[in-house]
Amino acid sequence: MMYIHRLYAPWSSSHREKAYDPLQEPLLGPRLKMADSALNLTPDDDGDNDETTTLQSLTSAGITPPTKTMDSRKKPTSQQAAFSTFFQHLTTTAHACILLYVILIIYFSFSADFQFFTWHPLLLSVGWMFLMTEAILSLSKENLFTGTLPKGIRVRLHWIFQTIACILITIGFVVVYINKDYLNKQHFMTWHGLLGLIGLIFCIPSCLNGIAALYHGSLRQLVRPKIIKFVHILSGIVSFGFGGAALILSVYTKWFERHSNGNIVTFLLGLAFVSIAVVWTLVRPVITCCRQLKHLM
Helix, strand or coil: CHHHHHHHHHHHHHHHHHHHHHHHHHHHHHHHHHHHHHHCCCCCCCCCCCHHHHHHHHHHCCCCCCCCCCCCCCCCCHHHHHHHHHHHHHHHHHHHHHHHHHHHHHHHHHHCCCCHHHHHHHHHHHHHHHHHHHHHHCCCCCCCCCCCCCHHHHHHHHHHHHHHHHHHHHHHHHHHHHHHHHCCCCCCCCHHHHHHHHHHHHHHHHHHHHHHHHCCCCCCCCCCHHHHHHHHHHHHHHHHHHHHHHHHHHHHCHHHHHHCCCCHHHHHHHHHHHHHHHHHHHHHHHHHHHHHHHHHC
16 A cells, blocks of 8 residues: 555646646736737837737736836936927917918908909918818827827827818819919919929828828738838828928918018018928927837838
C-alpha cells in the first residue's frame, strides 16, 4: 500500500498542476495580452487618445477600463499654458474678423439693388468665409466656443459645417458662371476667379477623404487611419489655401470697389479682416499635417 501510495501521490500532484494550467491559460493569457495592447496607446492627430478603441478593447477583454484621475494627467508647463492662451486669443480674433467681413459683405449686398450676381459674393462669404473657416476652427482646442467639447462633437460640427459650406460654394460658383455667360464674358481671366476654381476643385477630394476619415475604423484593414487623416488634412489645406487666396483678392474686385465707393479705409479693413481670418485658420491644420507627416516617415 505504501508503494502504491508513493506512486500515486506524485502522479496526482503533477496531474493537478498540469490540469490547472490549460484551464487558466486560455482565460487569462489572451485577456492580459489584450489589456496590455489596449493600454499601450499612441496619440492621434490632436494628441488625444483613441478612447473609443480603448474602451472596446478593454470591454472585449472582460476588464473594467481604468479611469483617469487628475493626478495621473500631465499638467501643462507654464510655457505650454502661455502658448495655449496666446493661440486662444488669436483664434478669438479670427472669429471676430470672420464675422466682421461677412457682415460687411452682407451690408454691401443689400445696400444697393440686389442683382443676380450678388448671390455670388453673398453665398461665398457665408459659405467659404464663415462656415468653412468655422468648420476648421471647430476642431481646435484653442477655440473659445468648442474647445472644451468632446472630440466626437467637434468632429460632427466640422463635417456638418463643411457640408453646408460646399453646397453654398457650389451654388455661388454656378451663379458667377451663368452670369458671365449671360454677359458674354470669358471665364477665369483673373487671379480671383482662377484661384477660386482651383479651391473648389480640391474641395472634391477633401470631402471624399473626409468621409473616409469618418469611417477610418472600418477601412483599417485596407489603409492605415493615419494615412487617411493625413491625406484629408493635406487636401483640405490645399483647398482652403487657394479659396482663401481668392477671398483675399475679393477686396480688389470691381464689385467691392463699387459698393465701398472706393473708400481706402473700407478697403484696408476688409483686407485686414479676410487676411487675418484666412492665415490663422490655416495655422493649426499646417501644424497637424507636419506632425502627421513626421509620424508617417
